[in-house]
Amino acid sequence: MAVSLFWYMVEFARFEWIKKFLFAKTAPLITPAHFRGFPEPTGKACQHALFCMMVCPAPGAIEVLHEGDGWKPKIHKGHCIRCGLCVEACPNGVLRSGRVLETMWDQGTSLLFSFRIAIDPDLCMGCGNCCTACPVNKLADAQMGAGGHSATDEVIMRVQGGDILVLHEEKCTGCKTCEQSCPNDAIRIARILEGIQQPIQKPSPEAGP
């Protein structure tokens, strides 16, 4: 017992041990560049698709705000969970975070939004509020007034013979303005998010530089 205690003390009296005990430092703590941080702007122009806001899983984490002539996504720290989904969903590459963008280019993956319009014919009374409220309709037919009648086929939907008729579902941008303007909750917009992967075009060796 006494012997082992002696050697125990000797071990702690070694010069190297004391030096290590007093001056040891762990390596400086650096966050590697590939870690996903809060998304940052890449400098590309925001086209106001709002896909970032639609895909974001955290309440109140991202907002697209008017800035100068254009739009700019703003990340709210304290809400954002750094998942990187907004970086993936943006069709214009406005945001970057870690190596999310590089991996997407490398592997040919992307997130694709599409929108479906569903109108319950039993609830719809053909008032045309949704047609007038829709901002895409407003661009396609500036003349469209209350009632939702339109002479052009270019609108997403219009009222025809007292009934609502959807003409161009593919033009819908998923803003859901129509949902809010419907007095009967008859119109519903489904936002569908698909992950897709396209084969990467590897440069063939014969083609040369």
Place this chain on the structure above:
Amino acid sequence: MSILQNVKDLVRSRSIHVSYVDVGSCNGCDIEVLACLAPRYDIEQYGIYVHNNPREADVLLVVGAFTPGWEEKLKGLWNKIPEPKAAIAIGNCPISGCVFDRRGSYVDPPVAKHIPIAAEVPGCPPRPTEILQAILSIRDSVFAEWEVKRK
């Protein structure tokens, strides 16, 4: 400034005792706080000690989105910590409720409503480095010259 004050500042800057309380988290942030103790981050090399007794603590790390069970308890816990003291909100939960702050949920963020918060570390969860930096960054503003500032 007196020599005594200098000695106190020096000692306080190298000896910060941390207590942490989970007021309804998913456990993600708790794990990151624990990771600070591991050799990779080694919180003790900065003189920060975690021992989870509010009566001995200088810094309280608050984790979680504040569930109703903490309504009376957190305030009492905060009052038990001797001055000088500071609370740091760790993670999105005590700042905003994170993904739990939805319609009909029972959480009641932010924690700053209930006790004074000196610093916030956003992230879900924040990295151990960020937690460490937050503790070190409030060190001077809260503990240095505390007796002078109190007057």
